[in-house]
Amino acid sequence: MTEKRITARAHTNIALIKYWGKRDEKLFLPMNSSLSLTLDAFYTDTTTSFLPESQEDIFILNGVTQEKKEQEKISAFIDLFREAAGISTKIKVESTNHVPTAAGLASSASAFAALGTSLNELTGMKMDKTTLSTFVRQGSGSATRSIFGGFVEWDMGTNSFDSCAKQIDDASWDIAMLTIPVSTDKKKLSSREGMKLTVETSAFYPAWVAQAGKDLHMIKEAIAAKDFIRLGEITEANGMKMHGTMLGAIPPFSYWEPLTVKVLQKVTEIRGQGLPCYYTMDAGPNVKVLCRKSQAAEIKQILDDTFPENLSIFSGVGQGAYLLTDIEKGRNE
Structure with a gap:
């Protein structure tokens, strides 16, 4: 034993x-x-x-x-x-x-x-x-x-x-993700604490719950169709709505750091140049970028050249x- x-x-x-x-x-x-x-x-x-x-x-x-x-x-x-x-x-x-x-x-x-x-x-x-x-x-x-x-x-x-x-x-089907570690320091407000504060005080929270069910239905349809563009659009929108609920909490709070915003802007810029990629974030400042695996190396190179002190990490499924x-x-x- x-x-x-x-x-x-x-x-x-x-x-x-x-x-x-x-x-x-x-x-x-x-x-x-x-x-x-x-x-x-x-x-x-x-x-x-x-x-x-x-x-x-x-x-x-x-x-x-x-x-x-x-x-x-x-x-x-x-x-x-x-x-x-x-x-x-x-x-x-x-x-x-x-x-x-x-x-x-x-x-x-x-x-x-x-x-x-x-x-x-x-x-x-x-x-x-x-x-x-x-x-x-x-x-x-x-x-x-x-x-x-x-x-x-x-x-x-x-x-x-x-x-x-x-x-x-x-x-x-050609799916990958890049993680840009904006900060790996321990969070001042844990996910559990932030979640509880949002549920109890955010005026935006009821709308989040109502929309989340609709988003889930749509993303499952996108996955079934192997529609990467639609998958990415729904992912990005849902993540930002979650972070929006935190700004409606009392007191308002955010896990973002100045570099977080710069990374989000860069991902949008890369997408505008013809490389489909979409950002999302959990309860922390780090940005995850959903992309096609076949294009991950190219997107990673652009991100790493832009943020050389915060090199992205490639992840497959x-x-x-x-x-x-x-x-x-x-x-x-």
């Missing part, structure tokens, strides 16, 4: 139709359904093992044992699996983020998706991916989508059991979360 070590990997995702707001804070049930693209450039590797002699869980992130507050957060998440599996043994979590933490690059998505995938195997639950997505959702809402690869929809559902994710397309041992078995998606 003590020698059983399970390692899983999960990739981040970038929401094209944003998740911004919860209708249930405890269960992480969203106000609206969302849709994302899983990215292969950023990921988290997590190993879990049993601690039969220990009185508490241990959480080690990037080689550093975490303080009590973070330990308790992880233990609460592990409890979901312990309760379902009917066990009480304490667990050691060793996690390495290949993503800057808390900088708007969705590190929590890959982190909880990797942890959930590892715990699913360690505890013997062996849930299917759809069911597993309802568990990891309770650690981080966006982790729901990182269980799958390609284009993934998180259906808001009606309760904790059907608020889950599913892959709607493998995105194998990522696969769903998997056990690292599955690579040898050919079971990875």
Whole structure:
């Protein structure tokens, strides 16, 4: 029992139709359904093992044992699996983020998706991916989508059991993304805090929820038709609407920095020169640029020449979360 070590990997995702707001804070049930693209450039590797002699869980992130507050957060998440599996043994979590933490690059998505995938195997639950997505959702809402690869929809559902994710397309049709790291510093206002403030105080928020459902329907049609231009237009408009809701909060806030605006302007300029590309942003200053994979190198060169101190990072389409041992078995998606 003590020698059983399970390692899983999960990739981040970038929401094209944003998740911004919860209708249930405890269960992480969203106000609206969302849709994302899983990215292969950023990921988290997590190993879990049993601690039969220990009185508490241990959480080690990037080689550093975490303080009590973070330990308790992880233990609460592990409890979901312990309760379902009917066990009480304490667990050691060793996690390495290949993503800057808390900088708007969705590190929590890959982190909880990797942890959930590892715990699913360690505890013997062996849930299917759809069911597993309802568990990891309770650690981080966006982790729901990182269980799958390609284009993934998180259906808001009606309760904790059907608020889950599913892959709607493998995105194998010339899709890529560039990330411009405007800042990888830890955010002053976390996504969770910003989201809560927006839901509770922004006059713009009700309109956001109403439009998000329409945007989701339209983007799914664009994906089904493999219409990249329409996909990009909807992505860009939806992301900016989300950030607009923050300006209507009390007090107003923004994750943008001066360089953020310059990058957005440059992307618009590149598009005007005949290279289709579209920006989006999560809760942070960093800009992601949706583009065709076949044109990514050319667009990247222009961005890197313009912002040499903030070199962009190329990402292809990522696969769903998997056990690292599955690579040898050919079971990875």
